[in-house]
Amino acid sequence: MDISDVRGWFPILDQTINGYPLAYLDSAASAQKPIQVIEAIKQYYEQDHANVHRGVHTLGSRATEAYEGARAKVAHFIHAKRVEEVIFTRGTTSSINLVASSYARAVCKEGDEIVISAMEHHSNLLPWQQAAKATGAVLKYIPLEADGTFTMEAVENTITQRTKIVAVSHISNVLGIANPVKQIAAIAHRHGAVVMVDGAQSIAHTKVDVQALDCDFYVFSGHKMCGPTGIGVLYGKKAHLDQMEPSEYGGEMIADVGLYDATWKELPWKFEGGTPIIAGAIGLGAAIDFLEQIGMDAIEAHDKQLTRYAVERMKRMESLTMYGPEEGRVGLVTFNMDAVHPHDLATVLDMHGVAIRAGHHCCQPLMRHLGVGATARASFYLYNTEADVDQFLLGLNKARTYFEDVESW
Numbered sequence: 346m347d348i349s350d351v352r353g354w355f356p357i358l359d360q361t362i363n364g365y366p367l368a369y370l371d372s373a374a375s376a377q378k379p380i381q382v383i384e385a386i387k388q389y390y391e392q393d394h395a396n397v398h399r400g401v402h403t404l405g406s407r408a409t410e411a412y413e414g415a416r417a418k419v420a421h422f423i424h425a426k427r428v429e430e431v432i433f434t435r436g437t438t439s440s441i442n443l444v445a446s447s448y449a450r451a452v453c454k455e456g457d458e459i460v461i462s463a464m465e466h467h468s469n470l471l472p473w474q475q476a477a478k479a480t481g482a483v484l485k486y487i488p489l490e491a492d493g494t495f496t497m498e499a500v501e502n503t504i505t506q507r508t509k510i511v512a513v514s515h516i517s518n519v520l521g522i523a524n525p526v527k528q529i530a531a532i533a534h535r536h537g538a539v540v541m542v543d544g545a546q547s548i549a550h551t552k553v554d555v556q557a558l559d560c561d562f563y564v565f566s567g568h569k570m571c572g573p574t575g576i577g578v579l580y581g582k583k584a585h586l587d588q589m590e591p592s593e594y595g596g597e598m599i600a601d602v603g604l605y606d607a608t609w610k611e612l613p614w615k616f617e618g619g620t621p622i623i624a625g626a627i628g629l630g631a632a633i634d635f636l637e638q639i640g641m642d643a644i645e646a647h648d649k650q651l652t653r654y655a656v657e658r659m660k661r662m663e664s665l666t667m668y669g670p671e672e673g674r675v676g677l678v679t680f681n682m683d684a685v686h687p688h689d690l691a692t693v694l695d696m697h698g699v700a701i702r703a704g705h706h707c708c709q710p711l712m713r714h715l716g717v718g719a720t721a722r723a724s725f726y727l728y729n730t731e732a733d734v735d736q737f738l739l740g741l742n743k744a745r746t747y748f749e750d751v752e753s754w
Contacts (some may be wrong), residue, residue, distance in 0.1 A: 348647070349637065352728050354379040365698025368733040373518055373677050373724035374702050375568045376549060378632075382571060383647055385631035386624050396620055398597060412623050415630030416613070419578055422633045423563065424554040427583055429612040433626055435691045436577035437545040438468040440564035441512070443579055443616065444541055445472035446560075447589040449510055455481030458508040460538075462487040462495055463710040465519050469543045470710070473512060481507065489714055492670055493520050508538040515547035519708050519722070520669030521652070521677040523547065530559045541583065545569055549726065550648050550676050555580055569623060572632035579616070586612050596621045641690030644727045648676040651725045655734045662738070664745055668715055677724035679706075682741070685748050687721040693747060697740040699733075 349695045352358055355377050360367050371379060389411065395404035397412045419553055420428045453459065459473050459482050462551045477484040487495045487503045504511060513534040516523045530540040539561035544553060548565040555563045562585070569574040581589075591609060598618035600608045609615035636644065652674045659665055666681040682690055687703035694701055705712045712718060723737055 348728070348730055352730070354635075355382065355728050356380060356383075356726060362698040362700075363396055365736070367687070368699045368729075368736045369724060370701050370729065370737055371700045371725040372549075372569070372726035372729075373546060373722065375574070376571050376726055377728065378385070378573070378628075379571055379635050381635045382573065382628050382631045386573060386628045388622050389627045394623075396621055398614070403605045408623060411627045412621065414624040415633075417626045418630045418633045420551075421622055421707065422579055422637070423548075423578075424556050426556055430431050430580055430583055430586065431584070432579040432581070432613045432617075433622055434564075434577045434579050435575055436566040436568070437543060437564050438477050438577075440471055440562075440579035441541070441543065441720050442472045443589075443592050444564075445476040446592050448478040448539075448585060449473070449482075450479055451589065452472065453477075453480040453482040453509050456507065457482040458485050458505060459487045459507050460485070460487065460503055460511045460533075462513055463489055463714055464493055464495070464520065465512070465514055465710075466518055466543065466545070467709070468545075469512055469708040473510075483507075487513075489711075490590060493517070493521075493669060493711055493715055494522060495524075497525065497528060497532075504532055504536050506536050508533065510541065511538050512541045512543070514543040514545075514677055515553075516550065517546075517669070517711075518546050518677075519679050519706050519720070520726075521674035521679070522670055523545075523551075523673065525673060526556045526560060530561075534559070546676070549636075549644075551645045561585055567629040567632060570629075570632055571635055573625045573628035576622045577631050578629075583612065589616075591615050591618065593706065595617045597621075598688055615637055636655050639727065642747065645675070647727055648725055651729055651731070651734065652676055652678060654731055655725070656724065658727060658734070658738055659741075662741065662745075665741070667734050668717075668720060676726065677722055679720045679722045679742075681717060681720050682745060682748075685744065687719045689748070690741075693744040694737065694740040697736065697743065699737045699739070700722070 393407040395408045397409040416431050419431045454699050488499045526542050533540045541562035542560045544565040549570040563580040568574040595618040598615050600610050667680045691703035
């Protein structure tokens with residue numbers, strides 16, 4: 346992977362911030378877009394824009410072909426068994442809410458269990474809280490270790506014969522570590538439960554094979570994998586999707602409508618009512634083409650190497666606390682600097698052209714478990730270099746010096 350060529354495909358990186366070259370280290374929140382994705386969306390609006398599945402004219406046919414072609418690219422990218430198992434949504438949050446509102450409320454009853462962990466992003470916690478309240482199910486948490494991770498023994502002890510759904514993240518957006526979702530799925534299935542995997546952080550960094558993982562649902566967002574915002578995916582095994590009711594009703598998701606009743610279209614369209622996210626899907630398809638051109642193995646190796654490079658150098662710095670296991674991180678490091686609020690630290694780094702994330706990262710239960718109110722997070726992706734990390738480390742040193750001087754006043 347020639348990093349100079351890769352960086353050249355991202356026009357946003359060719360700028361300075363406060364007089365410094367931009368070091369964008371916030372890809373865990375949203376990745377930047379290559380010119381290939383930007384041009385694909387531009388071409389759709391300039392050459393092919395029309396609604397899909399409706400018109401028989403040329404533009405409508407082109408738009409439909411591109412939209413459904415993007416679905417086929419997603420199915421291939423995650424190794425889905427069938428194209429119709431890929432549902433387009435607005436993002437990871439929408440996908441999880443669809444499973445929680447449709448599947449969970451259909452299969453759960455009072456006394457059943459929904460199992461998650463306290464490391465989950467709020468998007469993989471709040472929908473299950475509401476599903477539990479609506480059905481009378483018990484929301485159970487896999488106990489965490491001191492570093493925020495959980496063991497397979499804890500998983501074994503938490504999932505029971507009353508468990509209906511297990512929902513876990515593939516890679517934590519705070520700890521940067523991958524959970525053994527294949528093993529979790531095997532345990533869940535042994536107890537008759539289904540598994541939903543939040544792949545928002547993993548989809549951009551590692552190969553995903555939903556059949557090999559044997560997960561029942563897998564969800565992710567396009568904007569974290571170089572695609573546009575506002576487009577996401579719900580993958581579900583056909584048997585589960587078939588038994589689910591739509592959560593939105595309107596045009597294009599129906600087979601027949603009478604005055605007092607209606608029937609739904611087959612998969613995947615029964616979940617895509619109204620005008621779908623056409624440009625977003627086309628942009629996502631272009632992003633998949635781009636990632637596959639580079640190769641997910643090369644991307645994963647690059648991201649892991651860059652993360653190790655950052656962690657090894659941060660370990661030598663005084664006054665820094667890093668969270669999560671030292672080994673096995675993929676693409677990010679979460680940390681705090683003694684006596685400096687993460688928001689202040691992020692502000693100083695921005696003054697030196699470095700973009701990081703600060704706050705609770707939509708993981709307040711995990712923050713409480715770690716004993717902090719907020720943290721700073723630097724995240725890395727295929728367009729980042731060791732020079733970006735060095736600029737980040739230099740900014741950290743300047744921030745520490747600045748705040749030490751302020752304390753001495």
